[in-house]
Amino acid sequence: MFYAVAPDGEKGGVLRALSRDGRPAGEPEPVPDLAAAVAARERSSAPRWVWTSTARLYPRLLRAGVRVGRCHDLELAEALLLAFDGRMGESRSVPAALARLRGLPPPEERHEAESEQQSLFGGAVEPPIEEVVAVYAAQAARLEGRLRLLAAAESAGGLIAAEMSHEGLPWRPDVHDELLAGLLGPRPSPGLRPRLLQELADRITAEFGGPVNPDSPQQLVKAFAGAGFPVPSTRAYVLKGVAHPAVPLVLEYKELARLHTAHGWSWLDTWVKGGRFRPEYVVGGVVSGRWASRGGGALQIPKVLRRAVVADPGHALVVADAAQLEPRVLAALAGDAAFAEAAAQGDLYSALAAVFSDTPGGPSARDKAKIAMLSAMYGGGTGEAVQLLTVLKQRFPAAFEYVESAARAGERGEMVRSLLGRTCPPASAEYRDLITTEAGRAAAASRGRFTRNFVVQATAAEWALAFMALLRPRLPEGARLVFFQHDEVIVHTPEREAEAVTRALHTAASEAARLLFGPTPVVFPMEAATVPCYADAK
DNA sequence: ACTGGGGGCGCC
DNA sequence: AAAGGGCGCCCCCAGT
Structure with a gap:
């Protein structure tokens, strides 16, 4: 069951039941108290909520004590579809999407400040329910297979981000x-x-x-x-x-x-209130699908300050990160049998180290493996890394070829896509002419490094989204996700539930791998620590 | 007084 | 042969 939602006025709104493909399955239902209506239907049928923007609408529900399980975020989905078509940057708003559907020129965008102001209480800027339904139907028709999964994962990310901001990271x-x-x-x-x-x-x-x-x-x-x-x-x-x-x-x-x-x-003074740091996460704020944050530098908390992140009395922090996520993603993505075999182990770099040898007084074989791996994924590699890359290429040809072909495609000005279809920005119109010049060759090399990294980073971001989406419903009572940083999460939990949280983390990690990659020998181990303070992890 | 680019560095 | 991915935030400083 799907329900479209359109806020209307201070507290109220309109709901409309839909089928999965967006056909109305009932009449529009005006409700005087939107939060209460959503809560009631969430209890009775746990539908997937279709709305314009989780970031704008869900905080209001959370403040009213209402949580939902699943949603479809039209703006996030529209951004994914636009990027897929090489139209990144065009407006993702529902009115703009509607104009595109009808072949009309884009409507005038409201000023940011204006829309913030008016939408505080679900105000006039939110489009009416018919528009929500129409845009959803159009998106549903396009979201096939992996893209559908991507839109679902992105939407789940929106819910999680809003919930984490609402909950806040305990901060002393x-x-x-x-x-x-x-x-x-x-x-x-x-x-x-x-x-x-x-x-x-x-x-x-x-x-x-x-x-x-x-x-x-x-x-x-x-x-x-x-x-x-x-x-x-x-x-x-x-x-x-x-x-x-x-x-x-x-x-x-x-x-x-x-x-x-x-x-x-x-x-x-600015960011910590009531013992909580509440950053605003920007889901999909990075072209690769990583999250960005607005204000507070949430994703750049210096290690020295982790001492200030302390669980409430009777609670613990379960700090977990996915070990060597990006190389594992590459192994699974490229279907490189030899590489996947190495990635079937707990310490990937140690397994890869067998290919290299120690240099007395210099880098260890494990260090060399790490340098080679990072060079392959980032496009770096000067000096010794060149030889290390050659070794990597010989031993793991499929993995090497995967990132290499992404780099070549980028250099040619083509777009590349993640596993689920997240798409990098197209090259600029002038790009093809430019690449015959000196500066152009530098630009081409730069774009090649970008697309090389994009396919891995974006797929890793998808794994992380899937991981959190699968983790969320598995968390025991009272445990809350309070922080996420690319490949790391923090769960704030009653002490007695910490073990259950840890089990849920491991389960969600392997389920995420299966969801994305199907059967694969590559393992995605979580390194989880139950600690009173963030600084005590690792 | 304001703005925008660049330098620099925190995190992954 | 050489080739270093992605962000946000602060400051300085030149231009307006």
């Missing part, structure tokens, strides 16, 4: 403040540097014999040149090779300054 401001004070000194007045940061800045100035603002790369480059140490940039890895006494001070300054500006006290 007192612990965070102590960490900052220990590294930077006590909280300074606004606009001032913390004491330890100021001391470093003063010592840097002293070393150069004149005022240098270490926040300014330009000033630093000049200062180093003036001291007889010309540097092309002030990147940390560049400075590490420079034998000037200011270098260690600058490196320490950069590290602490970043902590202060990106995750310091003002971050804490």
